[in-house]
Amino acid sequence: MPSSYSYSVILEPQEGGGFTVLVPALPEVVTEGDSEQEALANAEEAIRAVLAYRRDQGRAPPSDAHPEIRHVTVAA
Incomplete structure (x- = not known):
């Protein structure tokens, strides 16, 4: 049975719509989505x-x- 891991994410709304997601513990993860649900998925x-x-x-x-x-x- 696979282990479960839980990571904090940063969900950043984008000016033109959609969201970018960063995972501080896994810096190689940078993704996005048109909706919050899509970005988190x-x-x-x-x-x-x-x-x-x-x-x-x-x-x-x-x-x-x-x-x-x-x-x-x-x-500035």
């Missing part, structure tokens, strides 16, 4: 692919990263 698929690749390379799945969002204001 694409992220799940990409996470599975990266974990399979890591397993095939003999690398353990990483622990989840816990991103913290901060705002920085700059004068």
Whole structure:
């Protein structure tokens, strides 16, 4: 039976519509979708692919990263 892994994702709305998804614990995962649901489904698929690749390379799945969002204001 396969193991389950849970990863934090960053869901970023795009100006022209749709969403980009980043997975801090798996920097190789950057995906997108036209809707939040599609973007998250694409992220799940990409996470599975990266974990399979890591397993095939003999690398353990990483622990989840816990991103913290901060705002920085700059004068330009």
